[in-house]
Amino acid sequence: MDMRKLLALCSMLYALAPLAAHASEYRAAIVADMDTGAILFRDRDEELNYPASLTKIMTLYLTFDALESGRLHLSDQLIVSAAAANAPPVKLGLAAGSKISVDDAIKAVAVHSANDVARVLAENLRGGREATFASMMTDVANQIGLSQTNFENASGLPDDDHLSSARDIALLAIAIHQHFPGYWKYFGIRNWTYGGRTYTNGNKLLGNYAGANGMKTGFTNSARYCLVATAARDGKNIVTVVLGAPNRDVRLNASRKLLDRAFGTESRELKIEDPDEQTAVQKPKPVSSGGGKSGVQFGAFGSRNAATEQAKKVQKYTGIVPKIEQTGGMFRVRAYGLSATAADGACKKFRDQKLDCFIIK
Numbered sequence: 001m002d003m004r005k006l007l008a009l010c011s012m013l014y015a016l017a018p019l020a021a022h023a024s025e026y027r028a029a030i031v032a033d034m035d036t037g038a039i040l041f042r043d044r045d046e047e048l049n050y051p052a053s054l055t056k057i058m059t060l061y062l063t064f065d066a067l068e069s070g071r072l073h074l075s076d077q078l079i080v081s082a083a084a085a086n087a088p089p090v091k092l093g094l095a096a097g098s099k100i101s102v103d104d105a106i107k108a109v110a111v112h113s114a115n116d117v118a119r120v121l122a123e124n125l126r127g128g129r130e131a132t133f134a135s136m137m138t139d140v141a142n143q144i145g146l147s148q149t150n151f152e153n154a155s156g157l158p159d160d161d162h163l164s165s166a167r168d169i170a171l172l173a174i175a176i177h178q179h180f181p182g183y184w185k186y187f188g189i190r191n192w193t194y195g196g197r198t199y200t201n202g203n204k205l206l207g208n209y210a211g212a213n214g215m216k217t218g219f220t221n222s223a224r225y226c227l228v229a230t231a232a233r234d235g236k237n238i239v240t241v242v243l244g245a246p247n248r249d250v251r252l253n254a255s256r257k258l259l260d261r262a263f264g265t266e267s268r269e270l271k272i273e274d275p276d277e278q279t280a281v282q283k284p285k286p287v288s289s290g291g292g293k294s295g296v297q298f299g300a301f302g303s304r305n306a307a308t309e310q311a312k313k314v315q316k317y318t319g320i321v322p323k324i325e326q327t328g329g330m331f332r333v334r335a336y337g338l339s340a341t342a343a344d345g346a347c348k349k350f351r352d353q354k355l356d357c358f359i360i361k
Contacts, residue, residue, distance in 0.1 A: 026242050026251070026254055027044065027049055027308065028044040028045055028049055028243040028244060029041070029043045029254065030045040031240045031261065033236065034177045034237040035237050042166075042167070044305075047165060049163065050163060050223035051149075051162070051163070051169060051223065051226065051243075052218030052223035054216055054228055054241075055153070056110075056155060057215065058137045058141060059118050059121055060106060060109060060176070060183075060186070061140070061176050062133075062140065075102070077101055078101070078121070078124045079097070079098075080097065082096040083130070084117075084119040087116040087155070087157075088157065090114060091115050091116040092108055092117055105120060107186060107189060110216070111186075111189050115157060119155065122154035130154055137154070141172070144171065145171055146164070146171055147168070148164060148167070149165070150162065150164075156223075157220070158221070166242075169243075170228075173228050187215045188206060188213045190206045205231070208270055209256060209259065209270070210231075210233060210267070211231040211232050212259075214229075215239070224244045225250070226243045227241075227255050229255040229259065238262040238263065240262070242258070256270060294338045294342070295336040295337070295338055296343050296350075296359060297357060298350060298356075299333050300327075301332075304324065307324045307333050308324065310333045313355065314333060317349050317350055320338075320346055323335070323336070
């Protein structure tokens, strides 16, 4: 790893723009100039969030570093371990003992967000263990200035300690753009065919927004819908990060509007008409166990961030994915549609953790 690159990058993202009013359509966002590091817009950009598959940007950063240093070549064949083959979706479905080229592995991660292939890269780059690779990811992240980021795996699959912020993710995007421009093209691939099947990039700005040229989508229950989007126009290279949108259309159009703001233009609203396979990383768990009319309130908080942290605990301890409702200046964490038995059971599980809740009808 070239320390001169790392030190230069640490000075990026300067001259912070004024904080924006909180937008209900996402949890956090940032817009930055990738050439100068100037922040053009920020909204809760330093709050901790789950990065989901945006994690794979760091996995690819380390892959590109290995390619540039000669430790890896695009034609090299990587062996698929049993652990990689057993990774949860989204995946290519590679068999244990099979091989995939580095070039195809990069495309599988950048286009299809394949969890099994992210694990293949991790294991082949760092002594056969994904956990060791994740530690290296965090170390390098800290070196390039990602001060709020901790990685526990190479793909972004759910883990309570796997965290980052919109600011850190923007800085990571800038790092790849500046350090490995020769590999940037991978993030702009719209379709890729492998094993007789064609995979489509989940970033629907590609081909639908003038100048869009990358970068990566992400989703888990906890993270919700996330998107790093980049575009180049009129000599400007812009990156936007949107975290925690409620659905793919909101994620897409929030990014579009932020890019419009950066370029001083106005574009048409976009709508996703085909499936985004990346959203299959983790299917939402049902909050109902019988279509009942009961519910549970797991607390009310003075900030959305505090409510989000409580919602994570609810999901962890009860298996329920609650809603966060804003009422006046308070944020309530609630679950609806439960049978009376399910509501009682969920509240009991929560109280067993020394946490308060009450039944609502």
